[in-house]
Amino acid sequence: MAFAPFLIPLTALALSLLLFGGFVSLAGANALEVYHSIYRGAFGTWFSWQNTLVSAAPLMLTALCTALPARLGLIVIGGEGAVVLGGLAAALTGLALIEANPWVALFGMALAAMLAGGLLIGLVGWLRHSRNVNETISSLLFNYISIAILSFLVIGVLRDPETLNKPSTHHIGETHMLGALGESSIHWGFGFGLIACLLLWILYKRTVFGFAVDMVGGNARAARLSGLPVGRIVFLVCLMGGAAAGLAGMVEVAAVHGRANTSLNAGYGYEGILIAFAARHHPLAIVPMAILFGGIRAAGSLMQRDHDLPDATSLVLQGMIFILLLASEAVFAHLARKRGGAA
Amino acid sequence: MSNLALEAINVSKRFGELRALDRVSLKLAKGGIHALLGENGAGKSTLVKCIVGFYTPDEGEVLLGERQQTIANPRDAHDLGIGMVYQHFTLIPNMTVLENLVLARPHLPAVIDWKKERRAIGERMARMPFQLPLDASVNHLAAGEKQKLEIVKQLLLDVKVLILDEPTSVLTPDEADEVLGRIRDMTRESGLSVLIITHKFREVMTYADDVTVLRRGKHAGSARVSDVDVKGLAEMMVGSEFSQTALAREAVAEQPVKLDIAGLSVEDDSGMSAIHALSLKVKAGEIVGIAGVSGNGQRELVEVLAGQRPSAGGEIRVMGEVYAGRRRDLLRHGFHCLPEEPLRNASVARMSVAENLAFRRFDQAPFSVGGFLRRGAMAVAAARAIVDFKVRPPTPDTPIGDLSGGNVQRAILARELGERQGRPMNVLVVANPCFGLDFTAVAEIHGRIMAARNAGAAVLLVSEDLDEILELSDRIHVMSAGRLVYETTPQAAEPIVIGRHMAGHGGENHVH
Numbered sequence: 099m100a101f102a103p104f105l106i107p108l109t110a111l112a113l114s115l116l117l118f119g120g121f122v123s124l125a126g127a128n129a130l131e132v133y134h135s136i137y138r139g140a141f142g143t144w145f146s147w148q149n150t151l152v153s154a155a156p157l158m159l160t161a162l163c164t165a166l167p168a169r170l171g172l173i174v175i176g177g178e179g180a181v182v183l184g185g186l187a188a189a190l191t192g193l194a195l196i197e198a199n200p201w202v203a204l205f206g207m208a209l210a211a212m213l214a215g216g217l218l219i220g221l222v223g224w225l226r227h228s229r230n231v232n233e234t235i236s237s238l239l240f241n242y243i244s245i246a247i248l249s250f251l252v253i254g255v256l257r258d259p260e261t262l263n264k265p266s267t268h269h270i271g272e273t274h275m276l277g278a279l280g281e282s283s284i285h286w287g288f289g290f291g292l293i294a295c296l297l298l299w300i301l302y303k304r305t306v307f308g309f310a311v312d313m314v315g316g317n318a319r320a321a322r323l324s325g326l327p328v329g330r331i332v333f334l335v336c337l338m339g340g341a342a343a344g345l346a347g348m349v350e351v352a353a354v355h356g357r358a359n360t361s362l363n364a365g366y367g368y369e370g371i372l373i374a375f376a377a378r379h380h381p382l383a384i385v386p387m388a389i390l391f392g393g394i395r396a397a398g399s400l401m402q403r404d405h406d407l408p409d410a411t412s413l414v415l416q417g418m419i420f421i422l423l424l425a426s427e428a429v430f431a432h433l434a435r436k437r438g439g440a441a
Numbered sequence: 442m443s444n445l446a447l448e449a450i451n452v453s454k455r456f457g458e459l460r461a462l463d464r465v466s467l468k469l470a471k472g473g474i475h476a477l478l479g480e481n482g483a484g485k486s487t488l489v490k491c492i493v494g495f496y497t498p499d500e501g502e503v504l505l506g507e508r509q510q511t512i513a514n515p516r517d518a519h520d521l522g523i524g525m526v527y528q529h530f531t532l533i534p535n536m537t538v539l540e541n542l543v544l545a546r547p548h549l550p551a552v553i554d555w556k557k558e559r560r561a562i563g564e565r566m567a568r569m570p571f572q573l574p575l576d577a578s579v580n581h582l583a584a585g586e587k588q589k590l591e592i593v594k595q596l597l598l599d600v601k602v603l604i605l606d607e608p609t610s611v612l613t614p615d616e617a618d619e620v621l622g623r624i625r626d627m628t629r630e631s632g633l634s635v636l637i638i639t640h641k642f643r644e645v646m647t648y649a650d651d652v653t654v655l656r657r658g659k660h661a662g663s664a665r666v667s668d669v670d671v672k673g674l675a676e677m678m679v680g681s682e683f684s685q686t687a688l689a690r691e692a693v694a695e696q697p698v699k700l701d702i703a704g705l706s707v708e709d710d711s712g713m714s715a716i717h718a719l720s721l722k723v724k725a726g727e728i729v730g731i732a733g734v735s736g737n738g739q740r741e742l743v744e745v746l747a748g749q750r751p752s753a754g755g756e757i758r759v760m761g762e763v764y765a766g767r768r769r770d771l772l773r774h775g776f777h778c779l780p781e782e783p784l785r786n787a788s789v790a791r792m793s794v795a796e797n798l799a800f801r802r803f804d805q806a807p808f809s810v811g812g813f814l815r816r817g818a819m820a821v822a823a824a825r826a827i828v829d830f831k832v833r834p835p836t837p838d839t840p841i842g843d844l845s846g847g848n849v850q851r852a853i854l855a856r857e858l859g860e861r862q863g864r865p866m867n868v869l870v871v872a873n874p875c876f877g878l879d880f881t882a883v884a885e886i887h888g889r890i891m892a893a894r895n896a897g898a899a900v901l902l903v904s905e906d907l908d909e910i911l912e913l914s915d916r917i918h919v920m921s922a923g924r925l926v927y928e929t930t931p932q933a934a935e936p937i938v939i940g941r942h943m944a945g946h947g948g949e950n951h952v953h
């Protein structure tokens with residue numbers, strides 16, 4: 099069935115909206131009006147579109163952190179830690195290069211962030227391959243460790259004494275900030291996200307490396323029989339996933355906050371996990387999913403304000419979409435098997 | 442009362458363009474063994490999967506003792522007393538025997554009282570045809586034990602009809618005799634009805650009461666086993682045109698050593714020594730057969746050669762250079778390996794046939810240029826290989842996991858033994874290449890292995906089938922407890938002596 103790839107997510111989406119309508123009705127709001135608010139807050143105006151896309155930018159990058167290793171059969175949930183370390187590395191590099199040409203500084207920040215995030219998740223992959231440490235648990239623990247390192251440093255040695263309420267590093271300098279796309283308020287992070295998804299899709303779909311990843315992920319024994327360096331491939335894929343999430347941290351620092359502080363730990367990494375699963379780990383499908391989830395994020399405050407709903411309401415909607423997407427996928431796979439066709 | 446346990450009438454099933462079953466009927470009598478024969482890809486597995494509701498047939502029906510029954514899924518089949526053992530193991534590897542047996546029940550209580558289950562299953566196990574250690578992890582069971590566990594799993598569900606898809610392909614002849622003998626006793630004692638798929642005429646003639654033959658998805662004939670002979674069955678399977686050609690073993694002059702294993706030691710999964718300081722040389726134009734009972738280190742030996750397991754000591758040299766299974770060396774030296782169980786060891790089930798055929802060369806021209814894949818070139822090469830090795834269905838983009846067991850084997854053979862664009866094949870390691878292949882395919886594979894030898898490859902053949910070893914080898918080693926304990930040639934070989942060494946009772950006349 100050629101249309102199944104679209105039919106499945108659309109059905110799931112419609113169902114979850116219905117279910118969510120029931121939920122907000124129970125909470126005492128008018129479902130139709132809530133739908134309208136979500137639409138307005140997320141996609142209704144150019145202003146809301148900009149907010150949506152700004153939220154979608156880091157989500158695309160963190161989703162890649164789960165989606166890339168998923169092709170190897172690894173469930174990595176360390177995006178949050180990679181964002182945090184990436185942001186921290188970017189801020190430090192930015193401060194070190196504060197006298198340098200802005201392009202050099204931005205390039206250095208991006209590189210440092212990708213390296214920090216990449217090495218973190220690369221370490222997860224290495225532990226899995228050579229020490230058989232479960233990658234899901236190690237990456238979860240690394241999240242906590244990374245967040246602790248960030249807090250320790252920004253409260254301690256790296257703290258700019260002028261930041262009172264929210265301890266932060268010094269500012270990287272307004273001239274070194276990552277700019278916006280054209281006249282909009284959408285920053286370049288969105289472009290990074292799009293390009294990363296596109297490039298990695300090409301890498302997976304069209305290159306020799308992607309083929310080798312499919313072999314290792316599909317059957318490591320067969321890959322070894324063909325002489326592939328399985329450990330190196332596992333490490334590289336994790337490194338790339340971590341680098342994407344690290345870049346998200348750089349974008350948050352260089353385009354939004356100007357400093358590293360605990361705002362880096364805003365749940366983008368965790369939301370990226372949902373997006374990766376909802377997109378079935380397909381790099382291109384991540385783009386619309388990230389925009390959808392970014393929209394829900396952007397509409398959250400409107401829902402709260404106009405309908406007096408608790409601020410966790412948007413999380414409920416995200417959760418429903420996630421669960422129904424996975425469930426519908428299982429149902430479709432079952433039907434495909436009965437027909438005997440390729441699932 | 443009818444004397445039929447089950448009847449399938451005019452069942453058809455197609456997969457895309459391929460008619461896997463075309464109006465096939467089958468009558469299974471109560472309390473007997475019915476064999477289902479046919480070439481690889483004839484539709485045997487598809488037929489039984491339709492019977493148990495794993496597939497929904499496109500047309501036709503299944504009757505259970507006169508009443509028409511809709512069996513929509515394997516759970517319905519279970520409720521009606523039908524159990525099936527699939528061609529590939531369906532056990533949960535990390536769990537124990539007991540856990541596997543309990544979890545197989547379709548209607549489980551919310552909370553499992555393991556103590557009670559243990560007692561109940563322990564008691565019933567005593568009356569089963571095979572005894573299995575309840576606390577052993579399935580990981581550590583040998584193939585034969587796994588197969589027995591699959592059967593016991595069904596018997597404990599009180600099935601009245603038991604369907605077995607190639608249960609003996611992974612068993613030695615002795616194990617097969619044990620399993621089939623016990624099952625025949627059960628059909629006599631308790632009225633169990635058994636439908637069994639096999640490629641081995643000997644098993645059909647010895648154990649079955651009735652036989653049905655499929656050919657290319659069509660019903661080719663049914664008979665009482667007492668009324669047919671092997672030749673008649675073979676003709677029914679392939680049509681009348683079959684002919685057997687003898688293997689041509691060409692004389693080769695003294696040749697250089699191409700595969701040289703020196704002092705190799707290997708550990709098994711649990712870190713115990715599986716192979717002790719094994720040394721072996723294989724020369725060009727020579728087939729060296731390794732005979733032995735499975736579980737004596739053969740699997741570990743092949744895994745080390747295949748690059749799937751690290752060695753714990755010693756050295757492997759291919760073409761005089763130290764060999765570690767890296768991709769570069771694999772291609773440069775023309776090293777080829779056909780491990781057993783190709784779906785587990787040599788292919789990626791969800792990748793297409795064309796992709797699986799490209800594993801050796803996907804990073805070389807013409808399959809890729811500048812790091813980018815050329816899928817068109819892969820498809821063209823695959824189409825040729827599919828014709829050459831008669832893979833069915835002949836569609837390169839079917840996922841290889843959807844192919845019948847024998848067709849997966851053929852596809853992998855095509856990759857390792859097929860077109861090489863002029864590169865020589867220097868070393869060929871083969872393990873149990875004919876598990877699950879029909880007799881025409883067996884003859885063809887043997888022919889290809891012999892051809893590789895005649896063309897100058899050094900061939901190492903590891904097989905549990907002594908007849909295969911005797912037929913193909915130039916030299917024979919017997920492997921027992923991780924050592925090569927006896928060497929002989931097919932001409933000088935005495936089966937009794939080989940058997941004694943295989944069993945580990947070499948006695949005084951040790952060679953090594």
Ligand SMILES: Nc1ncnc2c1ncn2[C@@H]1O[C@H](COP(=O)(O)OP(=O)(O)OP(=O)(O)O)[C@@H](O)[C@H]1O
Binds near residue numbers: 440459480483
């Ligand atoms: N899901 C599927 N999709 C496409 N083709 C299939 C599928 N399942 C089976 N086939 C093809 O249908 C034919 C019949 O397959 P089946 O598994 O019934 O063969 P078989 O008689 O059991 O053979 P073997 O002895 O090799 O196990 C084969 O050509 C097989 O490759």
Ligand SMILES: [Mg+2]
Binds near residue numbers: 485486487528606845
């Ligand atoms: Mg079969």
